[in-house]
Amino acid sequence: MNDVVEQDPQARCNEPCSMGxxxxxxxxxxxxxxxxxxxxxxxxxxxxxxxxxxxxxxxxxxxxxxxxxxxKTYDYLSYDMDIMTQVFYVISILCSAVTLSILTLFILFRDTPVVKANNRTVSFILLTSILLSFLCVFLFLGRPVDITCMLRQMSFGIFFSIAVSSVLAKTITVCIAFKAAKPSSYWKKWVGGNFSSSVIIICSSVQVLICVIWLSVSPPYQEYDMDSYPGKIIIQCNEGSVIVFYIMLGYMGFLAAVSFVLAFMVRTLPDSFNDAKYITFSMLVFCSVWIAMIPAYLSTRGKYMVAVEIFSILACSAGLLGCIFIPKCYIIIMKPQRNSKKHIIGKSNHDIIFQ
Structure with a gap:
């Protein structure tokens, strides 16, 4: 007789729940x-x-x-995983090389009228600050750490403030030069490199002071965002004091707005002083980029927020470089006959101011 294996009866209304x-x-x-x-x-x-x-x-x-x-996977602007990082890297290298080439060209032709016009020292400072602005993009690429989080915003703010202060100094130089060209003008005593240098130092020092306060009160630091995107840990920089961050941006925007208004007011001066036209275009590009950047920056997260800021830095730096210096480079390289004091004096009834 075969053994009968008894089993407990199982009554179910449904199948067992599977894993998950x-x-x-x-x-x-x-x-x-x-x-x-x-x-x-x-x-x-x-x-x-x-x-x-x-x-x-x-x-x-x-x-x-x-x-x-x-x-979870780590998410940031990686050199190995993100095509955006590689694109920004290449663009920054190329723009830095172009800026360095223009700076070298200006140094080689430093005694020619086109370079000397409207203060060549300020032009050298402006080119150097644009070069540093392109290079500071590398602080935004790769995995963020505490030191890069502190340096990226500070360097970006200071370098751009020097650049915009230089543009403001060039604009004021144009205004003073036109007024000082009149006989017995009161403005003659303001003509000179010391005044332009003072404008740059004072305006840039305010931004440096803002950054020092930022570092003292609540500096940026690295943080891990584990909740914004499912399955990802976003390695990002916390700006510390958001208020000081926007004060830094606001001050830079104020300098740009003042430069734009002044350049727009004097854009119709004689040809000897038409650097104001190029400054107007450059400040128009600068302001347009940053006005468009703010809502895009606030509506993104993680590496895309960083990408928006990098794009803005590259676009503004390229706008300053292209609008102000490319026309001068065209004259130096392609129209050398126009790069003479005789040509400029003959073209205008006013004497250009050389520094």
């Missing part, structure tokens, strides 16, 4: 009846008919089946 699900209550009266509910985001279940799902650690995330926890 948990039991959920139903409105039925039978205790054996339940429904299978998928585990919530960030939770897993690795047994059949589980009563509960278990939350993954902060640095882990469920796999597609919600059966096990897997490490």
């Amino acid at each position: 699900y948990r039991k959920g209550p139903t409105e039925g009266i039978h205790a054996c009846c339940y429904r299978c509910v998928p585990c919530s985001d960030g939770e897993v279940s690795n047994i059949t008919d589980s009563d509960l799902c278990h939350k993954c650690p902060d640095d882990h995330w469920p796999d597609e089946r919600k059966v096990k926890c897997i490490p």
